[in-house]
Amino acid sequence: MGRHSVPDPDEAPEDSSRRFARPDDPRAPHDDGAEGFSYDQPTHEQGYEAGPGYAEPGYGQPGYANRDFAGDEHDDQTGYEQAAYDDADYEDDYDEDGYEEPAPREPGYAPNFWETDEPDYRYAEREAPTKSFAANPPPPRPPASGRAHGGDWEGGEWTGSHRAVDPKRRGVSVGVIAALVAVVLVVGAVIGWRFFGDALSNRSHAGAARCVEGEVAVAVVADPSIADPLRALADKYNETAAPVGDRCVKVGVKSADSDAVVNGFVGAWPGDLGERPALWIPGSSVSEARLEAAAGAQTVSDSRSLVTSPVVLAIRPQLKNALAQQNWSTLPGLQSNPTSMDALNLQGWGSLRLVLPLTEDSDASYLAAEAVATAAAPPGMPATAGTSAISTLMASQPKLADGKASTAFDALLQADDPATAPVHAVVTTEQQLYQRGGSTPDAKDKLAAWLPPGPPAVADYPTVLLAGTWLSQEQVSAASEFARFLRNADPMSELAKAGFRTDGGTPPKNDVIDLGSLAAPMSVGDNSMRSTLANVVSGPPSAGPSAQAGAGAVSVMLDQTLNLAPVVTALKARVQALPANAVVGLTVFNGSEGSTLIPVGPLGDPVQGQPRSAALAAGLDGLATTTSGRVSFTTLRNVYTDAMTNFRAGQANSVLIITSGPHTDQSLNGPGLQDTIRAAFDPDKKVAINVINVGDDPDRATWQAITEITGGQYQSVPASDSPEMVANINQLLD
Known part of the structure; x- marks a missing residue:
C-alpha cells in the first residue's frame, strides 16, 4: 500500500487499541511522551510490511504530509510527522452554526493541546477509510452514541490531530466560576446599595418638598427706601426657594431705619420689628460700622454692597446754578451765615437752610457729614479733624417738627415763594429723589438735584449677614441664599426700576434726576472712624426703646473760661438733633458765680415766648469767654441738689460738666465736694455726673472720684475744638 493509497479490503488495520491506548495501559509501547499523550512508534504489525516510504494507512490528516515532531524528545523518532498548524487556527470553527464548544475534559488529564477528552481510548469499531480517498463511499453510518476518534465526522469537529472535538461543552475551572460569582455578587451589592441609597435620597427630597x-x-x-422692592422679591423667592433640610424657606421683610436697628442690638429689640433679623440691608455701610462699634464685630459675619445711590442735595431749581461753584467744604459757611445766599445772587434767600434728616434718609445725613468732615479736615489729617464743620452744619439747620425726610421735603416744596421757604435744601439720595420726582406733579419746575463736585458720597446698601445665638443654622443658610438670589439678573432689574444703580445697569433718569456716570466714591476711613463721625450727627446708640435717644434729663454746666466757639457750636447742634420731649437746662459759671440761663425742662416747652430749644440756642450764642477763675465746685453742689429735688422718673437723669479747671472756690475743696455728692446720692433716684475735662486739669482726681460715686463717665479731651469734644457732647447730652 502506497503512502496515500487506500487499504485493500483484505488488509486489516492495526488494532486500534494499540494505537490509542491510555498512557497507563500496559500495552502502550512508550511512556516518555508528554503527559496524557500516547505516542505510537512505527512497528511491524500483522498485515503491514515494515520498510521505508510507508506510513500507516488512514491516520494522517487529509492534505497534510507527515512532518517531524516539534518536541526535541521526539527527534529520534521517524515515520510520523506532526501536522504543522496551531490550535488557534480552529478557534473560529467553534462559532460556526451547528457546532458546539468542546466538551469538558475528564479529571486527571493535563490540558495540553494534544490532550484527548475521551473516557476510553479503545474503540469498539474499526476506523473507516479516509473519505477523500474512498473509491466507493460507504453508506452513511448511524449517529454515534459515544465519543468518536476515527477519521470520520460523527457530530464532532475535525481538529487535524488524532481526535475530534465532541459537541459537548468542556469543563470550566472552579476558580473561574468562583471569581465570576464573586464579581456578580459585588456588582449586585453596588447596584443594590445605589438603588436603596437613591430611594432614600428621593424619599428625603420628597419629604423636604412637602x-x-x-x-x-x-x-x-x-432700609425703608428699599424695603418695598425687597418684599416683592422675597415673595417670588419663597415660591421657588429650595428647602433647607425638611423645612421650606419663608423670607419676611420688615422696614426700619438704621438707628432703630442699632439701638435694638444695644438694648431691647423693638417688638414691632418681629424677630431679630438674619439679614440686614441698611442704607449704607456706615450703619454696619455703628452696629459693630455698639454690639461687637462678631455680630456681622459678612457684608457686601447690593446696589448704590449717590448722596445729593434736593433743592429748588433756582438754587442749582447758584451752587455750581460750591462743594462739600463750603456748605457749613453757607449754612451758618444768615445772608450767604446774597453772595450767590439770590437776594432775600437768607442762608442755605439745609436740613440733614435723621430718619427716612437712607443714611444720607451720615454720608454727607463724612464728606463735609473730610473736606474740612486740614491736608494730611483724618476726617475726624473736620468734625467741627459737621457741628456747624447741624447746629444751623432749620428747626422742623421732627427729623423725618418727608417733613423736610414738604417744607421745601409746599412754600409759595421759594426764597422765603423754611427749607432750601435737603440731604438725600439719588434714589429717593428719583422716587420723589416721579410722584410730584410738575416736578421739574419744583425740584432739582445738586451733586457736589469731587468724589461722591455713596449709599452702598450692603447685605449684612448677622450672627448670633438667636439664629439657627437653617436661618443663617437661608439668609445667605436669599442675599445671593438678590444679585441675580432679574432682581437686579427690579431694583434698577426702583431708582437704584446696579452693576451693569443704566443710571436712573427722569425729569429731576440725570446724573450720568459717577467718579470713584469717597474713601473716609475704617469702621471706627466712620462710627465716630456718625456719632457727631446723632450721638451714640442708646439702650433701646426704654431709653429713647435724647429722652433723658440733662443739666448742662459750662465753664466760661473755655474756648467757647467750638463748644457752643457742638452744643447747639446736639440740641437741634434732640426730640421735643428731651429735657435740657443750661447753667454757666466763671470765677465769681454760677448762674442758670435756661432752667431744666422739655425742649418743646415754651420759654420766654419761644421753644426751649430756641432759647438754649440764643443763650449759648450770647456767651462770652472770661478769665476770672472757676467756682466749679460750689456751682456743682447747687446744680446737683436741684437735680435730685426735681428728679424725673422714667428718664435718665444726669449733670454734664464741661470744664478745664482748676477750681477757685475757697469754701469747698475736692474732698468736701466728694462728701457732699456722696451724701446726696440716692441709688433709687440716680442722678449721674458726667465730666468732659479739657486739657491738663489739676482737679482731675476730684472729677474722676465724683463720676465713680454717681455712676457717671469721665472723659478727657485735649482741646475745646478737638473732634473728641464733639463726640463726647453727642454721647453725654442724650
Missing part, C-alpha cells in the same frame, strides 16, 4: 417639619422663617430688616 415641608414635613414646617417652615424656617428668615427675618430681613431693610
